[in-house]
Amino acid sequence: MGETPRERRARLVGAAEEFGGVLSRHRLAELGADRNVVAREVRAERWRLHGARTVALHTGRLSDLAQWWRAVWEVGQGAVLDGVTALHASGMKGFDEARVHVSVDHLCTPGPIEGVRIHRVRDALEADSVGPGPPRVRPAVATVRAAQWAVTDRQAALLLCLPVQQGLVRAKDLCHVRWPGAHYGRTALVRQLVADLEDGAHSLGELDFARFCRLRGLPTPSRQVVRRGPQGRIYLDVRWDEAGLVVEIDGAQHRQGLAVTSDNLRRNHLLTAGDLVLTIDLVGLRLQPEAFMDQVLTAYRQLTLRRAG
CATH class of the missing domain: 1.10.238 (Recoverin; domain 1)
Structure with missing residues (x-):
């Protein structure tokens, strides 16, 4: 039967x-x-x-996984997930994107597909593709392209930070990605941000701060400095050793649970050890960067002059 x-x-x-x-x-x-x-x-x-x-x-309603497969099938012609969609398929959290980003070889000319952003790229797709699941470019390639295809510079920085923070890609891997031509957009900015990540800045606030320091002519500070405190290791966001100046960049996690107590103990220890500690909240750095950087520059100049004298 x-x-x-x-x-x-x-x-x-x-x-x-x-x-x-x-x-x-x-x-x-x-x-x-x-x-x-x-x-x-x-x-x-x-x-x-x-x-x-x-x-x-x-x-x-189609799930994300179904939407990804649909995009690949409908575009056809060797299509692979790319950019932020490939990062989502690899497990990235914390960023929403309604469209599915798909790449095809630059010689292909697929027609438009609703809800799908098609990118024609010159780089070899097969060598970069990974699985299982929907065919997609490897996380390092997806991270760089997501940043270059971002709507704003800030979004580009965020899309570089999230995969590194979440362990999907190492900062040093981004340095070895084959860089496309200038027509991809903001290549110079993405290169600089990748260099910042490789140098140890693992949050959007630290990336912004590094850029502001360059604009103000401040020397490059040490990042993620490890010191010994009364309760063990102390991790500092930014420190200028020659000035004894520490800058702490606080995100929302610094206002949760016992984080406030830990932060206060750390800062008090640094002050009693002779460092000056300036605190910048991440929202403040976004909204009033000039005012905060005025304070940092003034403190750096005063401390270096005092030590020189």
């Missing part, structure tokens, strides 16, 4: 689970569901079409 429609449907739904509930028409045909079967299921409102090549074996 052959397979019943119900049994076939259950088998196909099971096969679609690893793709987020969708299958390509090609895969459906391989599994014994030709175009006539698909048409009947769609008419019965059990399945739904999402383009020329993608079939959802349900009628609900």
